[in-house]
Amino acid sequence: MIKESPRACSTAIQRDIVPAGDYYIQIIKQGQTVRLVDLEGNQAADTLFYSANDPGERYSATDTIREQGNLYLTAGSILKTNENNDLLEIVADTCGRHDTVGGACASESNTVRYDLEKRGMHACRDSWMLAIQEHEEFGLGKADITHNINFFMNVPVTPEGKLTFEDGISAPGKYVELKALMDTIMLISNCPQLNNPCNGYNPTPIEVLIWD
Amino acid sequence: MTLDVINPNAAECRYQTTLNSGQHWSLLVRRDIQMTLTDLSGGSNVGMLLYNPTQLSEKYNAPDTLKCQHTFKLTRGHCLYSDMGRIFCSIIEDTFGWHDTVCGNSHSSHIQARWGARNYQQDRNDWHQNGYDSFLVELAKYNLTRRDMAANLNWFSEVGASDDGQLALKRHSKKDDRVTLRFEMDTLVVLHTCPHPLSEAGHYPRTSVQLELMQSQPMAADDPCLNYCQENQRGFENNSLYHFGLQTLYRSMP
Numbered sequence A: 001m002i003k004e005s006p007r008a009c010s011t012a013i014q015r016d017i018v019p020a021g022d023y024y025i026q027i028i029k030q031g032q033t034v035r036l037v038d039l040e041g042n043q044a045a046d047t048l049f050y051s052a053n054d055p056g057e058r059y060s061a062t063d064t065i066r067e068q069g070n071l072y073l074t075a076g077s078i079l080k081t082n083e084n085n086d087l088l089e090i091v092a093d094t095c096g097r098h099d100t101v102g103g104a105c106a107s108e109s110n111t112v113r114y115d116l117e118k119r120g121m122h123a124c125r126d127s128w129m130l131a132i133q134e135h136e137e138f139g140l141g142k143a144d145i146t147h148n149i150n151f152f153m154n155v156p157v158t159p160e161g162k163l164t165f166e167d168g169i170s171a172p173g174k175y176v177e178l179k180a181l182m183d184t185i186m187l188i189s190n191c192p193q194l195n196n197p198c199n200g201y202n203p204t205p206i207e208v209l210i211w212d
Numbered sequence B: 001m002t003l004d005v006i007n008p009n010a011a012e013c014r015y016q017t018t019l020n021s022g023q024h025w026s027l028l029v030r031r032d033i034q035m036t037l038t039d040l041s042g043g044s045n046v047g048m049l050l051y052n053p054t055q056l057s058e059k060y061n062a063p064d065t066l067k068c069q070h071t072f073k074l075t076r077g078h079c080l081y082s083d084m085g086r087i088f089c090s091i092i093e094d095t096f097g098w099h100d101t102v103c104g105n106s107h108s109s110h111i112q113a114r115w116g117a118r119n120y121q122q123d124r125n126d127w128h129q130n131g132y133d134s135f136l137v138e139l140a141k142y143n144l145t146r147r148d149m150a151a152n153l154n155w156f157s158e159v160g161a162s163d164d165g166q167l168a169l170k171r172h173s174k175k176d177d178r179v180t181l182r183f184e185m186d187t188l189v190v191l192h193t194c195p196h197p198l199s200e201a202g203h204y205p206r207t208s209v210q211l212e213l214m215q216s217q218p219m220a221a222d223d224p225c226l227n228y229c230q231e232n233q234r235g236f237e238n239n240s241l242y243h244f245g246l247q248t249l250y251r252s253m254p
Ligand SMILES: [Zn+2]
Pocket: A046, A104, A105, A106, A123, A124, A125, A191, A192, A193
């Protein structure tokens, strides 16, 4: 569902650019709103969320999918934890649909999906691995790197049960906005994938804005 | 429950047990063993998680499994992938045709809302168990916690999606439907027989599933899982590297 935000960029308390292939980790306080902007279009922001007070409680794709009875995320979606609690709500969305089935790219899955020799290529999961190594203060480990959201990605399912990776329905300047319903750690890998159309074979930066 | 304990390596050796609904089970299943699940009653659901027993952080990865094979449903020919690009097991037989791996588990709150609270005092072993707690119990036996829980499989439950993503539990297996998994590496299998989280059955389902283990046949060159797609061929190459089977790994070289 397309829903524009009433928030002006000028009133944000924090603005950051995340280049393609980098990670971004940040605490969003309960009641704060975060906006992710697809600056150049066709980008994928592979994102995980955790309770800041108890990182063992974290975003769960299956709980979210089951509770809303729908595969796609958009304005109005409540993101659920593995304890089936409310973690965040998508309060604005100018893209219309975000994927949470396709998961993140990884060096290991790249060998299967594309070529055994692609293992050396940079991938989202490696960005997350570096993030948890460089930020021990969040208390995250490999077991916490789970099934994520791919903001701006379009992964439709056909009636015959096929999973397809379509060109993005996003475009330059499209955004999604989330309100934190508990203190939340947000961990983004701005996808470096060069092998599929999820980011048009050309990974580009995203912007992160936060409002009180 | 039977097992040829005199000669457990014999090709004809089998183990079989029956799980009623609401149970949980686990076993370290070795490479080259196959597991057949048969729905003895119809209407069953089997939740399943897979781990590498020598490196428990390597676990079943639903997204990689689906996107590597460009599929939303799981059926014969599909392989079940770990997060490390390897194949835990292959689906070598399936009479049902469409198994779910995106809907996860029921929590106790769902079961209570639909069919009443779990109550051992009153119901003994017919109590209303839920999938999430069942996994927690079984995982604790291996020092695993909720942090280690991944998106699970739901055998015998077909969940389809409409154009706009609305999900529906469309079909359960009928009596005698079965699925056979051939294990391609040693795998810790954790499962429960609790209802599918989208089940709207009038009563808490009372079903039974037979679980059978036996030696598998070696994979042939025309194996349907190996040849399902090029991705699976590369997945098996990763397994060969894991097992250090270099003759397979480099079979494409002159
Ligand atoms: Zn990626």
